Amino acid sequence: MRLFKWIGSVLVSVFLMVTAVTAKEEGYCVEGKVLDEKGHPVQGASFTLYQYGAVMKDAVITNAKGEWKITELPAGDYVLSQESSPYGYEMMEKPLAISLQQDKTLVVDTIRNAHMEGSVRIWLQDEKGKAIAKMSLQVLDEQNQRCCQGETNQEGMFMAEHLFLGNYRLAVLDEHLYKENEEGLRFTMTSKNHKQIQNIYFHLQKKSGNVSSSHDALYLFFGLCLIACGSIWWYLHYHGFQQLRKDFM
Known part of the structure; x- marks a missing residue:
């Protein structure tokens, strides 16, 4: 009888030791x-x-x-x-x-886990395919927050960098010169193309009745100068002729 009690106590002790070790190892x-x-x-x-x-x-x-x-x-x-x-x-x-x-x-x-980001080259052209230089732009996200801002170079290109994945809208700041098309100037940065620089082309319509280039402004300036010179010449010529008639009479 004592033998069975001793064996039982040993088994219980071993079980408790194994349980404690297992709990310790899995904790x-x-x-x-x-x-x-x-x-x-x-x-x-x-x-x-x-x-x-x-x-x-x-x-x-x-x-x-x-x-x-x-x-x-x-x-x-x-x-x-x-x-x-x-x-x-x-x-x-x-x-x-x-x-x-x-x-x-x-x-x-x-x-x-950093945001995926990429860059796009934005090319602006008029309705005839001519590059629009020195155009001020803003890139806005879906919350209408400004992501970057700048202006196009002589080739009509603007580089928008460090854009996260998502949808964007291009806002033209010189709205008195050009107007956007009905669809708006929108583009998307996706996970498939964020590691490559995209080229996106937008066409703007020139507003009528506005001087849209430096050449037009120069022509207008020379035209006004010619009108002013002609007016001065006519005034001097007319009054000089009248004075000459008075001297002979």
Whole structure:
């Protein structure tokens, strides 16, 4: 009888020891945060934890604060891989090696998911296909916020840089010279073309009754000068002729 009691107590002790060791080995936790290039949290990025090529923990998704956390892990070496990122964001370049040995909670370095961005060459032409130079422009996003501003060069080109993925509208500041077409000046930056510089052509209609070029302004100036000179010559000639008649009479 005593033998059975002794064997039972030994088994209970072994069970408790195994349970304690198992709980100790599986009590590890790894966590981190995902931010963009400006330090803002990125929500919706997913990560999976692998061990020896097999999935150890299914994908976890970052919350509104950009935070993620994986718990109840045994000690060992792991690989953290990012499976996806929200639309318009880059993923981390390569998987991250993680070792859980000493600290119960391991906080990994901040993971960066920067916005995808690209550039476009905007070409402005009139209805005859002639380049429109020195035209002041603004590029506005979907919230009507200004992204960049400048003017076209002599070839009618304006480079818009560092644009995130999304829809944009081109605003012409010199509206007294040209007017937009009915569709408006709109373009889209997508994930397929953000790594290449796009060329976008827009045609503007010249408003009637306006001087739209330096040549027209120069012609107008010379025309006014000729009119003024003719008026002065006529005045002097007429009054000089009248004075001459008075002298002879």
